[in-house]
Amino acid sequence: MHVKAAKRDWDSRIFDSINIVLLVIFAVIIVVPLWNVVISSFSSGRALAEGGFIFWPSELSLENYRAVFRDSTIWQSFLISVAKTVIGVLTHVFFCAMVGYGLSKKNVRGRKFYVAMGVITMFFSGGMIPTYLLMKSLGLLNSFWVYIIPALLSFYDVIILMNFFRNVPDSLEESAKIDGAGDWRIFISLYIPLSMPAIATIVLFNGVGQWNDFMTTKLYVTDQWLYPLQMKLYEIIVQSQTQSMQNIGGSAVIETATKGVQLATIVITTLPIVVVYPLLQKYFISGMMLGAVKE
The missing domain is CATH 1.20.5 (Single alpha-helices involved in coiled-coils or other helix-helix interfaces)
Structure with a gap:
């Protein structure tokens, strides 16, 4: 032994x-x-021009960040990114939770049909051109709502929430109905708080997706006042590549300066997600039914 x-x-x-x-x-x-x-x-153009891996810059400089913030449209892009992320996440989670709550009830007529239709949408889509024509017919081109309405529903998230809702003991819902609570009150006051681990996970992944999304802007938005930060970063990279092509065989200062601006923009666009992530991580390990009725 x-x-x-x-x-x-x-x-x-x-x-x-x-x-x-x-x-x-x-x-x-x-x-x-x-x-x-x-x-x-945070490196100067001279340090970047030397090339190679930079563990610590020989010359600290804030010029790259000054160049980014001198662009007046960067603040507008930041506000658009924040607004579309916050509004998009809240509406997405609430809409998916409502659908998941309804489909978690076995007595709902046509439930299996609705679930089957939802699963089909996870594997098949109309394609880029039909989707563009749909957005155009709905009047969503060059509109802020093109960031929100198409992202309202993800059936993958519905399935996650539906499975969480199924695990809520029936005795809790029965007790709430005896106290006079209706479906809306039960959904908001009972099911939503008990499903915070699942909701926090969906908030995180959907929020990251909304924040990093630039293809929606690329396809459906031409008004620069509706550009989010990611689209602004895309523009900066394209402009810097154009300048590099125009200065082949010329000065390397312009190329390193634009590279520094690219790096500064990447840090600025990434920082909010890095800050928010630890705030939501605690919900991943919390118990869903902690303190609920034991049967």
């Missing part, structure tokens, strides 16, 4: 050691390029 216990303990140590080594390597692969981007964004 002692030999088996010692062998099991030795195997566990080897397994833990291999895991630690692999996780350290994985962390380095992620952190080092990120560190290089952030530090390079």
Whole structure:
């Protein structure tokens, strides 16, 4: 018995050691390029012109960030990104939760048909051109609502919420109905709070998707006042590439300056997600039914 216990303990140590080594390597692969981007964004054009990996800049400079913020449209793009992310996430979660709540009830007529139709939309779509024609017919081109209305429903998120709602004990809903609560009151006051882990996960992933989305703008928006930060970043990269092509064989200062502006814009667009993520992470590990009725 002692030999088996010692062998099991030795195997566990080897397994833990291999895991630690692999996780350290994985962390380095992620952190080092990120560190290089952030530090390079604070480097002067001369330091960037030297090329190579920059662990710490020889010349600290805020000129890249000044160049970004000198562009008056960057603040408008920031407000558009915040507005479409906040409004888009709230409406998406509420709409998906309503559909998931309804489909979680076994007594709903045609429930299997609705679920089957929803699953089909997860694998098939109309394509880019029919979708563009649909947006045009709905009057959503060059409209802020093109960021919100098409993103209202994701049946994948509906399935997640539907499964969470199914796990809510029937006794809780029956108690609420005895107290005189209707479906809306039960949905908002009972099901939503009990499903916060699932909702927080959906908020995070949908929020990241909304914040990083620029294809919607690229396809359906031409008004620059409706450009989000990601589209602004796309424009900066395209303009810098154009300038680089025009200055082939010329000065390298322009090329390194535009590269610095690109890096500064990347840091600015990424920072809000990095700040928000730890605030939502605690919900991933919280118990869904903590404190609920035990049966």
